[in-house]
Amino acid sequence: MTNALEVKDLTVRFGEMTVIRDLSFNVARGSSLAIIGPNGAGKTVLLKTLIGAERHTGTFRWAPNTRLGYVPQKLDVERDLPINGNDFLRAKADLARVSSEGIEPALHTVGLQNDVLRQPIGALSGGQFQRLMMACALLGRPSVLLLDEPAAGVDAPGQARLYEVIRSLESNDGMTVLLVSHDLSVVYRYADQVLCLGRHGTCFGPPRSALTPERLEDLYGAAVGLHVHDG
Numbered sequence: 001m002t003n004a005l006e007v008k009d010l011t012v013r014f015g016e017m018t019v020i021r022d023l024s025f026n027v028a029r030g031s032s033l034a035i036i037g038p039n040g041a042g043k044t045v046l047l048k049t050l051i052g053a054e055r056h057t058g059t060f061r062w063a064p065n066t067r068l069g070y071v072p073q074k075l076d077v078e079r080d081l082p083i084n085g086n087d088f089l090r091a092k093a094d095l096a097r098v099s100s101e102g103i104e105p106a107l108h109t110v111g112l113q114n115d116v117l118r119q120p121i122g123a124l125s126g127g128q129f130q131r132l133m134m135a136c137a138l139l140g141r142p143s144v145l146l147l148d149e150p151a152a153g154v155d156a157p158g159q160a161r162l163y164e165v166i167r168s169l170e171s172n173d174g175m176t177v178l179l180v181s182h183d184l185s186v187v188y189r190y191a192d193q194v195l196c197l198g199r200h201g202t203c204f205g206p207p208r209s210a211l212t213p214e215r216l217e218d219l220y221g222a223a224v225g226l227h228v229h230d231g
Contacts, residue, residue, distance in 0.1 A: 001063045004029045004144055004176040005050070009058035012042065012049055019045050022058070025195055025204045029063065032170050032177040034191035034207070036184070038220050041197040043180045044073055047146050050178070062144070069142030071133050073149045073180070085117035085124065085132050092136040106138040110165050127158020134165065144176045145169060151183070163190060184211065 005027040012020040019042040027033045035043050048054045051070050062068075083091075093103055107117075110131040121129065130150055137145060147166070151159040167190060169175040181187055187194055187207055194210045196203040198219040203210050 001061070002029065003027060004031075004063050004066065005060065005178075007050075007058075007060040010046075010049065010060055011057045012045055012054055020049070020056075020197070023197075023202060027176060027178065027193070029176055030170065030174045031192040032166075032179060032190055034187040034194045035178065035180045035197065036182065036187060036194060036219075037197035043197055044148055046197070047148050047178065047180065051146065066144055067140060067142040069137035069140070069145045071130070071137045071145070071147045071150055073152065080122045082120065084120050085112070085128075088121055088132060089117070089135060089139075093139055096139045098139045102139060102141075103135075105141075106135040109138055109169070110135045111161065125158065126154040127161060130154055130158070130162060131165070134162070142175070144178070146178045148180045149182065150179070151181070151186075166190065184216075187211070 003026045007026070008024045010020060010023040011018065023046075025033075035046060037043055045054060047070070049056050050060060051068055089103060089107075090100075093100070112128070112131055112135060116124065116128055117132075121132070124132065134147075134150065145166075150166075151162050154162065163186060166177055166179070170177050179186075179191065188211070191207055193205065194207045196210060196215065196219050200218060203215055203219075
């Protein structure tokens, strides 16, 4: 199997509502796929389906021995819990059956220092908390990372640091990345392929050919201004 992921005729329904219909695409090993579309188009549902959390028809197949890391869009945990970053990360390591020696490489990758980890999780900035979440996802050395809007609520410097980490994982570690994003500049800058989910159909391909003004207008239901610099 030369691809990291192969999806064919994937359909996800909730009752009588079809969220994803007859979706097919492939993701090459070591590449990055950006998933875009308006709210309600099924982006989060797609990621949850691919990690086995939603019922579906059709098929999807990960390459043999694939190890998944997942960063959700929103974590259902109260940020005022009396635990610090170290406690949070070690609890995840215990659940994933990762030894304490496996924590340090994940922290090094995302660039979190001990002084940050000693703070209560409620005191962390948005960017620091997202990097903590990414460190949790990297425990166990996954071969595929699924990220659901990892930069949501993060300031511009924090976003830049997050995307540097993501690019490094792909280019230096050969990791396959599936990324949900609303930021089209990020899609052009970081993605090898883009999957557009819309209420009136889908498109798939390299960003420059998939994200034409006509397709973006059809996807979002309104004209989208986008200028791509060759540099």
